[in-house]
Amino acid sequence: MKKSNMFKIEEMNLYKTTDRFLNNYKHLKKSLKRAPTLEEISDIDQLHYNGIEAVNEAILKTKIKENNIVLDIGSGIGGPARYLANKTNSIIYAVELQKSLNDIASELTNNYKLEKNIFHINADILKYNFNKIKFNNIVSWLALYHIPKRDELLKILYNLLENKGYIYVEDFYLKKNITNNEKKLLAKNFHANHLVPLKTYKEELKNNKFYLLDCLDMSADWTKFTQDRLLNFKKNYVKHIQINNKNTADNILKFYSLAHDLLSKNIVGGIRYIIKKNI
Numbered sequence: 001m002k003k004s005n006m007f008k009i010e011e012m013n014l015y016k017t018t019d020r021f022l023n024n025y026k027h028l029k030k031s032l033k034r035a036p037t038l039e040e041i042s043d044i045d046q047l048h049y050n051g052i053e054a055v056n057e058a059i060l061k062t063k064i065k066e067n068n069i070v071l072d073i074g075s076g077i078g079g080p081a082r083y084l085a086n087k088t089n090s091i092i093y094a095v096e097l098q099k100s101l102n103d104i105a106s107e108l109t110n111n112y113k114l115e116k117n118i119f120h121i122n123a124d125i126l127k128y129n130f131n132k133i134k135f136n137n138i139v140s141w142l143a144l145y146h147i148p149k150r151d152e153l154l155k156i157l158y159n160l161l162e163n164k165g166y167i168y169v170e171d172f173y174l175k176k177n178i179t180n181n182e183k184k185l186l187a188k189n190f191h192a193n194h195l196v197p198l199k200t201y202k203e204e205l206k207n208n209k210f211y212l213l214d215c216l217d218m219s220a221d222w223t224k225f226t227q228d229r230l231l232n233f234k235k236n237y238v239k240h241i242q243i244n245n246k247n248t249a250d251n252i253l254k255f256y257s258l259a260h261d262l263l264s265k266n267i268v269g270g271i272r273y274i275i276k277k278n279i
């Protein structure tokens with residue numbers, strides 16, 4: 001599944017009713033009767049698995065520290081970028097394709113007074129011109145499999161990364177052979193534009209002059225995470241309808257079911273890895 005598909009990313013249920021993010025944030029703020037901490041909003045603003053634990057892992061493994069310049073690819077509503085900036089006082093360029101998500105990201109970043117640390121950029125990572133900026137580190141959670149043209153992407157990242165820098169990624173790979181019809185469904189419902197077997201995934205990194213330092217198969221962990229998330233969402237379904245509305249709650253329910261199905265049926269697997277330039 002290497003070619004770009006014809007489906008819009010907004011067709012994916014996770015991205016359909018984006019006003020829920022600020023609704024959920026405001027509801028939490030109201031019930032706490034104060035501004036929630038970044039840890040407290042992590043269930044709302046971290047759109048990957050294992051929340052801030054996964055961001056702490058990136059900080060540790062890629063040694064992000066004060067004043068480092070970090071690129072976050074597919075930054076969503078900015079949860080990882082805010083947590084990173086707040087914890088390390090680094091400078092983050094957070095690149096997000098969808099304007100609606102990027103606008104919410106900017107609003108929340110302003111609320112937490114982190115706008116001096118984070119530049120929210122509404123752009124396609126394959127097209128954005130960073131001029132001469134070089135990054136100490138690059139991070140990305142659950143975004144790369146959305147992006148077509150893997151070789152092109154890796155070439156861009158190679159040029160953006162400082163020679164001694166690290167890239168930390170969490171992403172999906174294809175775990176079993178699927179039919180064309182299943183591929184089409186994955187392209188539509190999961191916006192999968194680059195989903196390849198793990199062996200191919202690693203070869204692509206190597207062929208683009210990256211050295212794999214560490215690679216962890218997250219499939220079992222993410223299967224459990226998505227199962228718990230789904231059960232929890234079902235338990236609180238009525239509350240979600242009250243905070244948002246039925247349409248929004250149903251979109252999320254469908255997406256959480258799909259993510260769990262794909263992982264538990266071994267159609268997709270998850271990986272967490274760190275790479276360096278091979279120079």
Ligand SMILES: C[S@@+](CC[C@H](N)C(=O)[O-])C[C@H]1O[C@@H](n2cnc3c(N)ncnc32)[C@H](O)[C@@H]1O
Pocket residue numbers: 009045046047048073074075076077078079080095096097098101123124125126140141142143146147
């Ligand atoms: C599953 S979300 C994860 C968001 C964020 N990384 C997080 O963990 O909270 C993946 C994000 O990647 C973004 N994305 C997809 N393709 C992109 C591209 N070509 N350039 C920039 N962002 C992209 C999507 O719009 C989406 O917001």
